[in-house]
Amino acid sequence: MVSLGNSNNHAEGADLKNGSERARTLKHFPPYGTMSGNSSADTCPTCRGTGRIPRGHADQLVAVIPCNDVRLKPRRTKLYVCTSMLVCLLLSCLILYFLFPRSVTVTPVSVLSxxxxxxxxxxxxxxxxxxxITNENFVPVQxxxxxxxCLISEVxxxxxxxxNMTSIPSRSQKSYIIKNELTISDxxxxxxxxxxxxxxxxxxxELQMTMNISYLSHTEQLSxxxxEYIDCGTNSTIPHPVT
Structure with a gap:
């Protein structure tokens, strides 16, 4: 009988020791769940029913996704990334091709009269x-x-x-008639x-021509x-080309 009483006392002492250790542990960690079987709590889905959380706090759970979860490895990721890069590159090339500044040329054709x-x-x-005047750009030129x-013998x-000249549409050419008034006093x-x-x-x-143009939000000067040869002795209304 004495040995049985000692064993009971030893078991009760062990239970008291475990209870005190559990109380100290709960003081250091937040009260996430409980093992006491309190009926005022819901079953913890992350503990497979072994833990309890207070009712109304289910939306505060943190889900841990394993590294081999298929959600972390979406299908065709490389295909989507490469396709997006190719589309962006194609759009950039098209924008550069159509908006890249091209030449605007002035060409004397003939002396009309x-x-x-x-x-x-x-x-x-x-x-x-x-x-x-030829416009090689894909945008109008103003x-x-x-x-x-006009010079004769550098004079x-x-x-x-x-x-008041009109603008030139994209990828087009326009002809202009220019009249020059000359005075020779030599x-x-x-x-x-x-x-x-x-x-x-x-x-x-000698004709020294200078033209200021504007396109794509910037101005440019062409020279x-x-x-050309002219006959200063008589009137001439027969066009001849400028060479």
């Missing part, structure tokens, strides 16, 4: 030229200003400025042009120097 007026000591001439300076004999040229012993009074006219 030359009208000569002799005044005492001076010669007044009206030279009409045909020029082409012609802001067009200047032409300026006329200037023309045009600021005595030697005056005698040369008025001489009756010479049938053709040829002068080489071109060219030569």
């Amino acid at each position: 030359v009208m000569v007026y002799f005044n005492p000591g001076t010669i007044q001439m009206e030279v009409t030229n045909l020029i082409n 012609l802001v200003e067009f200047d032409i300076q 300026v004999v006329g200037k023309t400025k045009i600021s 005595t030697g040229l005056y005698d040369y042009c008025k001489s009756t012993s010479i049938h053709i009074h040829t002068l080489f006219l 071109l120097d060219t030569f």
Whole structure:
């Protein structure tokens, strides 16, 4: 009987020791669940029924997904990423291709007519030229200003400025008729042009053309120097090409 009483006392002491250790453990960790079988709690889904959480706190659970879960390895990820990169690259190339600045060229075509007026000591001439302006861009080009300076033997004999020219549509070409007013006051040229012993009074006219254009939110200046020959002795209305 004495040995049985000692064993009972030893078991009760062990239960008290385990209870005190459990109480100390709950003090260090938050009261996530309980093993006491309290009926005021729901079964913990992450503990497979071995733990309890207070009612109303089920939305605060943290789910742990294993590394071999199929949700962490979506199908065709590389295909989707590569396809997205190719689409972005294609769009970028198309934008660069259509918006990349291209050339706008000015080309003198021909001299349409030359009208000569002799005044005492001076010669007044009206030279009409045909020029082409080509736009290679995929956007319209606005012609802001067009200047032409005419020189004979490096002497300026006329200037023309045009600021009301229309825009040029994309990938197109337009022709413009430009009239230049020239005044020749050199005595030697005056005698040369008025001489009756010479049938053709040829002068080489230098044209210095400058054009300001605007497109794609920026302005640009184009320049071109060219030569053409005219007859300063008589009127000429027969077009001839500029060479």
